Amino acid sequence: MSKERESGKVLLRRHHDMGGLPAGPVEASEHDYAPWEKRVDAILRLLADSKRRLITTDELRRGIEELGPGAYDEMSYYERWIASVTNNLIEKGVLSVDELGRRMAEISAAWPAGTEEKP
Amino acid sequence: MTHDHDSDRGHDHGPHPYQPDLEAAPLTHYQAMTQAVGELLIEKGVFSADELRAMLEAIDAKSPAAGARMVARAWCDDAFKARLLTDVNKAAEELGIDAGAIPIRAVENTPDVHNVIVCTLCSCYPRLLIGLPPDWYKSRAYRSRTVREPRRVLAEFGTAIPEDVEVRVHDSTADLRYMVLPARPAGTEGWDETALADLVTRDCMIGVSLPKSPGA
Numbered sequence: 001m002s003k004e005r006e007s008g009k010v011l012l013r014r015h016h017d018m019g020g021l022p023a024g025p026v027e028a029s030e031h032d033y034a035p036w037e038k039r040v041d042a043i044l045r046l047l048a049d050s051k052r053r054l055i056t057t058d059e060l061r062r063g064i065e066e067l068g069p070g071a072y073d074e075m076s077y078y079e080r081w082i083a084s085v086t087n088n089l090i091e092k093g094v095l096s097v098d099e100l101g102r103r104m105a106e107i108s109a110a111w112p113a114g115t116e117e118k119p
Numbered sequence: 120m121t122h123d124h125d126s127d128r129g130h131d132h133g134p135h136p137y138q139p140d141l142e143a144a145p146l147t148h149y150q151a152m153t154q155a156v157g158e159l160l161i162e163k164g165v166f167s168a169d170e171l172r173a174m175l176e177a178i179d180a181k182s183p184a185a186g187a188r189m190v191a192r193a194w195c196d197d198a199f200k201a202r203l204l205t206d207v208n209k210a211a212e213e214l215g216i217d218a219g220a221i222p223i224r225a226v227e228n229t230p231d232v233h234n235v236i237v238c239t240l241c242s243c244y245p246r247l248l249i250g251l252p253p254d255w256y257k258s259r260a261y262r263s264r265t266v267r268e269p270r271r272v273l274a275e276f277g278t279a280i281p282e283d284v285e286v287r288v289h290d291s292t293a294d295l296r297y298m299v300l301p302a303r304p305a306g307t308e309g310w311d312e313t314a315l316a317d318l319v320t321r322d323c324m325i326g327v328s329l330p331k332s333p334g335a
Contacts, residue, residue, distance in 0.1 A: 019239030019290065023263035026275050030253045036150045041251070042174035043157055046166045050220070054165070057221070057293040061241050077242070077257055079149040086156055095159055103155035104148075111146040 015069040037078040044085055055088050063087050178251070185216045186248035186298060187319035191312040193225075194303040200227075207298065211248065219247045226289055227300040228326075233280045235273065235326030236289045236297040237265040243291035245298045249321050256325065266290060276327040299326040306333045 033041075047054040063084025064071070071080055089095040161168050189211060193200035203210040207225050211218035223245050226234040238244065239262050244252040255261050265272050269286045273279070280286055289297040301323045307315060310333070322328040 016240055018259060018263045019237075020267045021263040023260040026255055026258060026260045026264070026272055028253075028255050028276065029258070030255065033251060036153050038175055038178050039157055039171075040153050041178055042171055043153070043160065045178075046170055046174055047160075052165065057243075061293055064241065072259070075149075077254075078153075079147075082149050082153045082156065086152055089156065089160075094163070094165065095156065099159060100152070100155055103159055104151045107151045107154050107158075108146055111151075 014065060015072060016065050033078075040078045040082045040085070044081060047085065047089075054092065054094065055085065059088050060084050181247065181250045183249040183319070183321035183324065184316070185211070185214075186245065186321075186324050187316040188214055188312070189216065189248065190300060190319045190324065191315035193300055194307075194315055195312055200300070203300065207245075207248075217247060218245070221294065221296055223248065223296045223298055224289075225298050225300045226287065226326075228302045230284070230302070232285050232287055233273075233326065234287050234289060234297075234299045235265065235269055236291055236299060237262060238291040239263070239266055240290075240292070243293060243296050245296045245324075248298055249324050253321070273327060276322070278328050298324050301326075301330045304330050304332050 044055065044060065046052065048056065048060075060081065061084075064080045066087075067075070067080060067083060071083075075083070086095070086100065090097055090100070157171060160166055161171065189203060189207075192214065193203050199210065199213070202213070203225050204227060207223040208218040208220075226236075228234055236244075238256075242252055242257040244256060246252065261272065266288050269288050270280060273286070291297055301319065303315070304318060307318070318331040318333065320328065320331060323330045
């Protein structure tokens, strides 16, 4: 890495580009993935497979990086993924903002308040 | 595919589609988005409900076992090890393991070199061989520090690498991923592949730890 880059004088790092920056201790944390998180993963893999090729890893990553610096602090990992997948699908015309918004409202309305998704 | 929301959107789950789980929590914005995107893609015929179910089952079935089998085979078969180091994806096929389309490179630990993998930019990981990445692999601390002070990061995992052993850090990308081929533990002479595979943990294929010792 050049000195200019490291100092941020010439080329500012984007927020996802964190290699080599200072950070706290690695906490060996793990959690079992929730069903909805696995669903995000499954949706992405199907969209990216050789049958569909509707999204590439790079498109996913671009979509995550474009969420902006706050996304890394405010959104969870799979929240960033589904946001990126959805934006990519809207850009490609596979989904419309309108139908997505309507469906999300229907789903939220049908959800018994205070309960978790089905597995 | 055209459809009427009111009449057929319940095809996957009937009129009372959502059931409470053990841990009660309200539906979040992004959980609703996930559900909506999945439903719409099924209705549009992008994929079928069966394909989605099969993929969810495949994700649940993935574990470090596939990677461990490959490591154990490499410990027992020098010709296989050479093929693994040349082309992981092809070598995986020999064992009936699908390593996916993105190239994976195996990096071998030796008496002189210890390898560790990271993805500083995101979370690239050989998930088809060792399962979904643990949270810490995706954490800011691991991603930031592993390329600068790998020995200290390894020490936080309880892994002390002697000063005379070189530590090599491999930064994965969307186009090239890595897996660590750990060194075969001493005291396992004559062991069969199944017994050896039991010593191969996910973390030793990431490089933050060493294989279990025999008898541990």
